[in-house]
Amino acid sequence: MPREANMGIQELQVSPTLNRHSLIEVTELTKKFDDVTAVEKICFAVYQGELFGFLGPNGAGKTTTINMLTGLARPHSGTIKIGGLECTRNPKAGQHLIGVVPDESNLYPELSGFDNLCFCASLYGMHKNERQTRARELLEAFGLREAADRKFVGYSKGMKRKLTIAAGIIHHPQILFLDEPTTGVDVASARQIRQLIAELHCAGTTIFLTTHYIEEAERLCERIAFIVKGMIVRIDTVENLLQPIQEIKAMLISISNHTDDLCGKLAAAFPHFEFKPLPPHRFALSRQRQSALVHSYDSLRTRAPKLRKPVGSGHH
Amino acid sequence: MKWWIAFWNIVLKDMRAYYLKPPNISWGLIFPVAWTGMFFIKSGSSLESILTLLPGVIAISILFGTTSMLAVTVTFEKKNRSFERLLLAPIPLELLMLAKTGGAILFGVANAFVPIILALFLTDLSQVAWIVLLPAVTLIAIVSTFLGLLIAVSVSEVFEAQTFSNFFRFPMIFLCGLFFPIDSLPALLRPLSYLLPLTYGADILHGATHGKNMLPLGLDFSIITGFCIFLFFTSLRNIHRKWIA
Numbered sequence: 398m399p400r401e402a403n404m405g406i407q408e409l410q411v412s413p414t415l416n417r418h419s420l421i422e423v424t425e426l427t428k429k430f431d432d433v434t435a436v437e438k439i440c441f442a443v444y445q446g447e448l449f450g451f452l453g454p455n456g457a458g459k460t461t462t463i464n465m466l467t468g469l470a471r472p473h474s475g476t477i478k479i480g481g482l483e484c485t486r487n488p489k490a491g492q493h494l495i496g497v498v499p500d501e502s503n504l505y506p507e508l509s510g511f512d513n514l515c516f517c518a519s520l521y522g523m524h525k526n527e528r529q530t531r532a533r534e535l536l537e538a539f540g541l542r543e544a545a546d547r548k549f550v551g552y553s554k555g556m557k558r559k560l561t562i563a564a565g566i567i568h569h570p571q572i573l574f575l576d577e578p579t580t581g582v583d584v585a586s587a588r589q590i591r592q593l594i595a596e597l598h599c600a601g602t603t604i605f606l607t608t609h610y611i612e613e614a615e616r617l618c619e620r621i622a623f624i625v626k627g628m629i630v631r632i633d634t635v636e637n638l639l640q641p642i643q644e645i646k647a648m649l650i651s652i653s654n655h656t657d658d659l660c661g662k663l664a665a666a667f668p669h670f671e672f673k674p675l676p677p678h679r680f681a682l683s684r685q686r687q688s689a690l691v692h693s694y695d696s697l698r699t700r701a702p703k704l705r706k707p708v709g710s711g712h713h
Numbered sequence: 714m715k716w717w718i719a720f721w722n723i724v725l726k727d728m729r730a731y732y733l734k735p736p737n738i739s740w741g742l743i744f745p746v747a748w749t750g751m752f753f754i755k756s757g758s759s760l761e762s763i764l765t766l767l768p769g770v771i772a773i774s775i776l777f778g779t780t781s782m783l784a785v786t787v788t789f790e791k792k793n794r795s796f797e798r799l800l801l802a803p804i805p806l807e808l809l810m811l812a813k814t815g816g817a818i819l820f821g822v823a824n825a826f827v828p829i830i831l832a833l834f835l836t837d838l839s840q841v842a843w844i845v846l847l848p849a850v851t852l853i854a855i856v857s858t859f860l861g862l863l864i865a866v867s868v869s870e871v872f873e874a875q876t877f878s879n880f881f882r883f884p885m886i887f888l889c890g891l892f893f894p895i896d897s898l899p900a901l902l903r904p905l906s907y908l909l910p911l912t913y914g915a916d917i918l919h920g921a922t923h924g925k926n927m928l929p930l931g932l933d934f935s936i937i938t939g940f941c942i943f944l945f946f947t948s949l950r951n952i953h954r955k956w957i958a
Contacts, residue, residue, distance in 0.1 A: 467801055471957060492803035503794040507730045519722035520802035522715035564798075 555586025821854030
């Protein structure tokens with residue numbers, strides 16, 4: 398098991414980049430479903446005002462972890478503290494501090510957008526005037542004012558996600574759990590949602606974001622925990638996670654026509670660079686004109702956004 | 714945290730989203746009317762017999778009205794995950810489930826008044842002990858709702874809830890002394906009658922409408938209250954065990 402998987406909270410808290418107090422503290426958290434261990438002894442802390450990414454493939458244990466943190470699932474063992482309150486056995490203790498945006502929109506299809514928000518606000522004890530003002534404010538901020546009186550069932554997927562996020566923050570939670578907020582929505586809606594998340598973060602909300610998009614986590618988060626098969630394999634700041642790969646600069650060039658000694662020619666022309674041949678039909682050079690037709694080049698760095706700059710049919 | 718705001722708004726939302734919808738209103742009206750008409754015609758007797766039929770029709774209207782609704786307000790919401798939103802709210806589960814069942818209880822009480830209002834036009838109800846009948850109607854609505862809740866949290870699909878409900882509801886028509894005295898049942902079935910909460914509710918109603926109850930009313934009220942507590946806390950235990958697993 399990698400060292401970070403067993404990393405205790407105390408060890409994480411001394412990170413030089415973070416000098417804030419933790420709002421979520423998780424120690425040795427384990428969840429089992431019969432014989433299957435969905436989450437195994439995970440430890441992490443999320444600091445006040447932080448946007449913490451929880452990254453992993455489908456089925457890695459991200460949603461199970463969120464469910465345990467929010468009180469929708471009971472841990473097998475381990476401890477959870479939300480806002481300093483012991484929530485392992487009494488999850489209700491910390492629920493007033495959190496807002497949750499699940500991976501699927503779960504508002505009421507028969508209610509309008511406005512009524513959905515007002516109802517969600519009422520669950521947190523907000524008075525009528527207060528919740529109506531807040532609902533209007535959020536509908537405006539999320540660009541849903543026009544659709545306020547339409548039934549939720551008639552919303553597009555992107556609109557549903559935005560309203561679900563609005564419902565998650567209607568009561569001004571200190572901590573917002575976002576479970577794969579951009580999964581299944583179109584590119585434009587995903588961009589808007591990321592913008593909203595960034596704005597919420599700037600406004601001081603502590604955000605726990607699960608995603609399986611590394612680009613999204615990298616773009617939004619301050620720190621990222623990688624969870625694989627129920628175990629956290631690494632937690633670090635985005636900067637530290639990217640450092641090793643940023644030192645390697647490589648470029649993939651796709652060109653037309655084929656020549657066998659392309660690498661040799663490139664190496665002769667650029668002696669300070671290393672050239673490695675890739676499988677056939679990826680690198681080519683015109684036999685007749687001895688010039689490559691470059692279609693595109695990609696940065697091989699894994700950092701997002703991945704570069705893809707079409708060059709067109711110009712000769713290089 | 715002002716829990717009453719959450720409680721009231723959950724009841725209000727369910728009333729608006731489910732109970733006050735035309736299909737449910739028509740169900741709430743047509744069903745009791747149909748039962749009243751059917752048993753009245755079947756009895757072939759005079760209008761006075763309405764008083765002996767009324768307890769059974771009231772009880773059955775409440776039973777079918779409430780248990781049908783829980784399949785929607787609980788099982789359906791669990792299925793489409795909107796129930797999670799309630800579980801995430803910082804209100805105790807007991808209060809949350811009381812709010813979720815509050816609408817069904819009110820719906821059940823309203824259902825009970827359909828045959829009562831019809832009977833007002835057909836016969837003299839001056840001998841009815843309303844002071845006994847009204848709490849009995851409320852208790853039957855509560856116990857039926859909690860029975861519906863227990864069924865709703867034991868299944869995962871709406872159709873399962875409906876099917877499972879019928880498993881209890883239809884035998885109750887015959888076993889709980891609604892239209893036929895329990896004494897007239899085969900001896901083997903009689904113990905079953907005493908295991909069903911509606912038996913005690915129907916007995917109170919018989920006592921309140923025409924004075925022919927088989928058990929002391931105090932005992933009936935105590936037993937039906939015991940059933941309410943048992944069904945409610947068993948449902949809560951099932952929610953903890955199955956839905957917050």
